[in-house]
Amino acid sequence: YLRTHRWMQRFLATQLVFVPVTLSPMFYAIYAAESLGTGFGDMDDFLVFFGIGLLAGIPLWRLARTLLGVRGMYAGSAGVGVAAAILCIVSQRWHPLPGVWGFGPVLLLSALAGQAVWTAAYDWVFGHASPEHAVVVIIYSKIMFSLGVIVAGFALSVAAEHGPALWPLGLLLALTALACLAATRVPRTTATI
Numbered sequence: 001y002l003r004t005h006r007w008m009q010r011f012l013a014t015q016l017v018f019v020p021v022t023l024s025p026m027f028y029a030i031y032a033a034e035s036l037g038t039g040f041g042d043m044d045d046f047l048v049f050f051g052i053g054l055l056a057g058i059p060l061w062r063l064a065r066t067l068l069g070v071r072g073m074y075a076g077s078a079g080v081g082v083a084a085a086i087l088c089i090v091s092q093r094w095h096p097l098p099g100v101w102g103f104g105p106v107l108l109l110s111a112l113a114g115q116a117v118w119t120a121a122y123d124w125v126f127g128h129a130s131p132e133h134a135v136v137v138i139i140y141s142k143i144m145f146s147l148g149v150i151v152a153g154f155a156l157s158v159a160a161e162h163g164p165a166l167w168p169l170g171l172l173l174a175l176t177a178l179a180c181l182a183a184t185r186v187p188r189t190t191a192t193i
Helices: 006-017 019-036 044-094 099-128 132-159 167-183
Strands: none
Touching: 006 019, 006 044, 006 099, 006 132, 006 167, 019 044, 019 099, 019 132, 044 099, 044 167, 099 132, 132 167
């Protein structure tokens, strides 16, 4: 099926390019912990920002799905991820806000960005695959995505441990910008479900 359906090849490639977007909350949490040091205390405040990002994503991505379709959700997700990376770079470079207020909005945006990826992916699959193939395509793509998460998760966590250096943030910004480019190749179609 993968060899005979070009959309499936593009779908899997796009999902793998979006791995850094979905892993960015974990990256920023590790980076913040390394940057703020052991005297920072617990991460409860970061969980509040993460939760607000997830809750804000519900109406936002529903509206984006309705108005912009699959491509709009991918592009929006990558765009919010880029905004989070830029905000974190600005926060780390010039320190306009202290501690949790410097990293909290970044974590909120990264949670918001990662939330749309699989919703858009399901729309893409159900818009192109027949009902009998859709489940197999989703399972296969989850397996491939999980392998990508293993590799990218390790690499991003090692990079994040170098906080407060700016190069890990630049790396994540570059990977998220690559996701923006990949979003332009996503079809506009939406699911009929």
